[in-house]
Amino acid sequence: MILKDKRVLVTGASRGLGAAMARVFTSEGARVAFTYTRDEEGARETEKTGARAFMCSVLDVPATDAMVRELESSWGAIDILVNNAGLSQNLPVALMEEEDWDRVMDVNVKGTFLTTRAVLPGMVRRKAGTILNIGSLAGVRMLEAPVHYCASKAAIKGLTEALAKEVARHGIRVVCLAPGLLEDGVGRNLPEHRLKDYLKHCALGRVGTLEEVAAFAAFLVSDANSYMTGETVVMDGGV
């Protein structure tokens, strides 16, 4: 139970990695709240693991603030924030309009920034807290992936490092977890030949499971990992 009694907020957990983290964190003893926007059915599923749902877009500042206030009031504090909400669009540059760029950058990067900004004051006051940002191998290595998605994930890496430096003096840790291709991630519709090529270059020869990434995430945010901050950890099976 490495997250015993920890109070965790996860954004974007109605499906995929977010939902897996909600599940795994709860089984490690944490109390979990999560956000979702459209996927009602998915949110109900995640709630079954014992997590509390908030319908709240990471771009909606008033709603986010209200949620944080509510959690700090009923829980006492938010110990861990996982900025997981993110999306991608399969578009080549030629078809990428301004609105497409904005959509991905807004949800992935600005959303992380806004949510962090809402949760940080509480953490600073208590001089304790951990923030986990979900990045991607695509933001760390040169891969064939949509330009705006890669830019957003590379931005997450930079955000993690700078934020870690700035809040370390309050004892707050900020870490980025950058998974490679996962079994139910944004790369789910990769054409067969591209998937085959990726796996050819992956030492473990398979995509990652949500379960194992969530398990690592749990360790990364746990108290045992108290000296790691500012680091972007890649979990890709050796690409």
Add this chain to the structure above:
Amino acid sequence: MQLPIVDPKFIETSDAKTRGVFHSFSKGICPTCRILVDGVRLIRDGKVYLRKQCPRDGQTEALISGDADWFLKSLTYITNGSRPHVFSTKTSEGCPADCGLCPDHEQHSCLPIIEITNHCNLECPICIVQNKNNYMMSREAFVGIIDGLVAKEGGLDTVNLSGGEPTIHPEFLEFCELAKRPEIARVSVSTNGLKIATDIDFCKALADQHVYVNLQLDAMRNPALRVLRGGGDHQAVKERALENLEKFKVPTTIISTVAKGVNDDQIGDCIKLLFERDFILSLLFQPAAYTGYGGAHFGPHDPLNVITIPDVVRGAEEQTNGQLKKSDFLPLPCSHPGCFGLTYLLKTDEGYIPFPRFIELEHYLKIISNRGTIRPDENFENSIKATIDQLWTSAGQIPDSARILGTLKKALRLMYPADRVLELEQRLRIGEGLVKTIFIHAFMDEHTFEVDRIKKCCTHYAMPDGRLMPGCAYNMFYRHKDPRFAGDMGQAVIWGRKE
């Protein structure tokens, strides 16, 4: 030093134009005694003729291309064939006597056809096979053929069930089910549509089983239909069949056999049908081949004046008010260029745009390369990328580039959404909603048969003993001695026959 001007009378004879220009040698068969004979291809009057010399029956000529320009250009589309993995027979006597495929064959099976019966409920005057009404394929034989095809080809885009009239086979629906394999993307059936029109549950079953229907539909109106298909109110049947297919959204291809002087003025009508109905995915024109129990005796038939691929193309251009142009159609590079012509059309918000208008030829050919159907693989991805970049940077030089880009973007969003997994099947279906095709498939008969064409044939009849028989060779040289059909002719129940 100036050369003297030569008097034209020394370099051009008065009958030059009527004699024609030699193009190349060929090998065909004598239409009378059917032995292999030498021939030459001549260009005369803007058309291409095959002139043959039979030691017994003398000289004959047949029109093989109604447009010399198309013919000459099409020869430049010859690509390396994609050779078969497995050969069933040895080459000994030479083409076309060793079919099976023999190692001399140059193209794998793009389109395997399985004739599950030689019973039929029509007696079409234009029929190119020989329906003796005495054979129904057994389940074991069918499964054996499917297994064999999968083993030989690996993956297949389509397997076609045909006949006779395949829908009257008592186990037809089971056969459709048996043909469902992960290696086989589509199961299609070629049918006259009678059962579809009269049995609504059957039509629903086809829809439930995701069967693709190739519906025989030569024309929209009875007079032409009757000439080609025999007595009966075909128009009503076809309309009802279309209704039922549309009702259950069965993906449909319309097959129109085009015969000179009969329905060659209804090409535009068929194209209009294709554009107007969503459930119709493609249109296949088959210039009439005058062979088989029906075709060999069909009239009117003047071998020097028949419909060829470029004639259908011209008909398409003339009868759609220029909506389609000759330049939109290209030969299919993978089989012999004399056998197929086609165009792909992209559905945009404001109508259909033929691919060749916005995709560079090299990429277009790559996409359709050895298959004739589009597959979302590496070639496709590279070609689409190149096309998108080109459209994007062309700054309006390619007409409608913005519209096309918009459609391609929509296609990408539908086919590769980031938030949902799609199976290849679903992707193919979405692709079908955005792309339509017009194919032209020219079969050969005793007049137009040429050995070099048969060697590159990719439309093979699959035999229970594992052999694959190139279509036109089987129709003319092997069908009549197929042991499965030996024996007396059976009793046929013909629809629409006036007793």
Add this chain to the structure above:
Amino acid sequence: MKRCLVFGGSGALGRVVCRALADEGSRVAFTYHTGEAGARELAPHLKDGLALPLDVSSVRDIERTVDEVACAFGAIDAFVQCAGVAVTMECGGTKSHHRIPEVDEGGWDRIMDVNAKSTFFAVRRVLEPMKRAGGGNIVFIGSVDGVKPAPSPVHYAASKGALAGMTQAMAKELGEDRIRVNMVAPGLMDGGLSRALPDNLRAEYLKHCGLKRVARVPEIAAVVAWLALHNTYVTGRTLLVDGAL
């Protein structure tokens, strides 16, 4: 129940790693060289454990030791390389930082032999028992030296850099055997080799370290233990645990 082999288990970090592994129910075998006292203190805490003396500068001894453990345990699920040498030990404990002119051939060889060569041959021998186990985790202990540009003796940084290279190359080669290879690169720890660091460099470190303190050994050991026991998909990576340096 995991079967772990830890080189340098008697060291400041090694000890805590061994305890952490044992606390999660693993069988732990460790090696010691000069740290006999530490070894004796550690051994009783390891249920069904093994303590083996080993001078890692001898390849043959390394191989013998690995074989012994493989034989005793049956197979090996995790191998942790904690044995390492810092340059200042060469000078008999004086707190000086070796600059290039001060490194002679013997000095170079000793550092490379202990830090890099021994690691390679240990892994080479461990492969078989690890494959027998159906796969496993290999963890090297590196350093921020050789990963982030920091003032450091060149040959020490070279040896740690060699470990980083080995991490990647080994991960690629062994992936198909389900063997994952990673390195943990700690910043300064409050025990171990960093005790010998000159004061001015220590101050420099603290100035730039976000958490403004050196690491407590258990904090590093936690990451090592997780990678050794629980990791299933991270491979070929160096994890920096440096308090936002």
